[in-house]
Amino acid sequence: MLNISPNKLNQKVDLGHYKSAQKVFHKRHYKHFNRFLLVFAAIGIIVLFLPWTQNIAGKGYLTTLKPDQRPQTIQSPIPGRIERWYVQEGDFVKKGDTILFISEVKNEYFDPNLLQRTGDQIAAKAMAVTSYKEKVDALNSQIEALLTERGLKLKQARNKLIQSRLKVQSDSIDLEAAKTNILIAQRQYDRVEQLEKEGLKAVTDLEAKRLKLQEAQAKLISQENKLLAAKNEVINSEVEINRTQAEYTDKISKAKSDMFTAQSNQFDTEAQVTKLENEYANYEMRSDLHYIRAPQSGFINKALQSGIGETFKEGDRLVAIMPTEYDMAVETYVEPLDLPLIHLGEKVRIQFDGWPAIVFSGWPNLSYGTYGGEVVAIETFISDNGKYRILLAPDKDDQPWPNEIRVGSGANTIALLEDVPIWFELWRQLNGFPPNYYQPENEMANSSTK
Structure with a gap:
């Protein structure tokens, strides 16, 4: 009952004669429930003062640390016609191995002698x-x-x-x-x-x-x-x-x-x-140049030009190759608002796609399945997607990255920032404020030295 009438029914009718009322309005029930609320409230207040690590989440993908280790395509500097293939997709080739043979299509080079x-x-x-x-x-x-x-x-x-x-x-x-x-x-x-x-x-x-x-x-x-x-x-x-x-x-x-x-x-x-x-x-x-050779050792990913007798122009892509020796890295992007919070040498947690992980972004020590990364490059010009590109290398002080990950697969990144109370983080999130600007200890030392 809403009990909004001046005629109080509970004062005129005694509900204690009913079994259901006896079970509901028992004083011991109120006592346990109140204890539960008090304990829950105390725990909630204590939790609000626990430390929370501010972070910047990003979405990226796996790449290589050096440009010459990334997947590449092989072009022909001269126009020609495909005469013979020496490999197939998935084959491993060493540096200098012949991939295909082409012939001339310009009449000034037709003379065999x-x-x-x-x-x-x-x-x-x-x-x-x-x-x-x-x-x-x-x-x-x-x-x-x-x-x-x-x-x-x-x-x-x-x-x-x-x-x-x-x-x-x-x-x-x-x-x-x-x-x-x-x-x-x-x-x-x-x-x-x-x-x-x-x-x-x-x-x-x-x-x-x-x-x-x-x-x-x-x-x-x-x-x-x-x-x-x-x-x-x-x-x-x-x-x-x-x-x-x-x-x-x-x-x-x-x-x-x-x-x-x-x-x-x-x-x-x-x-x-x-x-x-x-x-x-x-x-x-x-x-x-009639013999197209592998510039480095790797695997043939895909033949971009196929068949026999097919002609192409100079600079056209013929085949894609993936080097066998490379240093893994993660390429991720951050919002322009968060860019001042990212510094070289910053520690970052990474979750690889397809790799099981339990992530607590504010408590990185309790996360499972994430791997350590370190910021090695920060792009100084905005990318086409409206964000700034960040390059991450494996953290030498953390466990090594899995050997099964491949270039091109996705990765979620969490850049760890300053430790703040949970109540402050909730207040910041509710108001839409950016994370706290801070200066790493090594940069503070460098600036004081200067």
């Missing part, structure tokens, strides 16, 4: 380079011979010039002597002519002196001619020197021009040889 023909072109061009080198050497020898010959010719011409100049000096002296002789002959003739007029000399003596005077005059004229001829010889010698210099300069210039032309052809041919050698190396490496 491409390497041999390119090698023949290189040999022919190399011989041309040798020929040009020999021609350059021959022209150098010719230039040296012309330089030597020019030196000798110029020396000969200079000697002849010196001789001509000496002859000019000799003829000049002879001319002076002839002038002196004619003066003497003239004076003698004049004296004899005077004596002949006085009758002291005979006519024959006068005629002899006249003859002698004429001979001296003739000799003077002859000596003058010799002097002029000697001067002409000097001029001719100088002209010869200039002619010889010009002649051999022209010959040497022509030989040098031919040598430079040969050198230019040599360098051009050497450039062609280098280009052909580059093409040969490219062809050789390209032919080696």
Whole structure:
């Protein structure tokens, strides 16, 4: 009864005569029930003051600690056509083992003797380079011979010039002597002519002196001619020197021009040889790329291109491979609001999918089936899902992770934060407040040292 009427029925009617009332309204029943409520309330109050570990829960998956240990796909750097498979899915391959063989699809590489023909072109061009080198050497020898010959010719011409100049000096002296002789002959003739007029000399003596005077005059004229001829010889010698210099300069210039032309052809041919050698190396490496090999030891997960005769472009994925040696890690994500609470070296509890576990997030010591992890990397840029990526490595101070876990399987993570009373945690959860911001002891020590 609600007992809302002013007419109290329980005061007028005695319910103690009824058996059901006697069982319900027994005083000992109230006594035990009240004790139970008191004990429950006391326990509840005590529990509210028990320590509770604040945590950040996240969902992630298993990956590897190093990038080169993660599952990868093998691409072909060249386009081609699948000709033969050497493996099947699930096979184990070692590093360098051949996975499949491909053939060319571009017409410029169809020639099966491409390497041999390119090698023949290189040999022919190399011989041309040798020929040009020999021609350059021959022209150098010719230039040296012309330089030597020019030196000798110029020396000969200079000697002849010196001789001509000496002859000019000799003829000049002879001319002076002839002038002196004619003066003497003239004076003698004049004296004899005077004596002949006085009758002291005979006519024959006068005629002899006249003859002698004429001979001296003739000799003077002859000596003058010799002097002029000697001067002409000097001029001719100088002209010869200039002619010889010009002649051999022209010959040497022509030989040098031919040598430079040969050198230019040599360098051009050497450039062609280098280009052909580059093409040969490219062809050789390209032919080696026809065999797709395993970059590291692992298992063939899936053939992304199948069949025989199927074509593909460069960079297309052909097959997926999983390395055999890897260090396990967990990749998880946290909200931007919780990111300041995560630090390097932070301890994290991990529950792997498919692995039995009993988890008490606030009491990690009472949890069963969880494994320890440690924060080794924190992403500084937000991911596409609006969260920040955290990489966890196995905790060396905790039990090792199971060997049966595989890359790609899911994992639930619990980042352990500060210890607070349960009543505070309930109050925080009811109000939607974030966990308490705190600073780890090692970072506090580093900051105080700084």
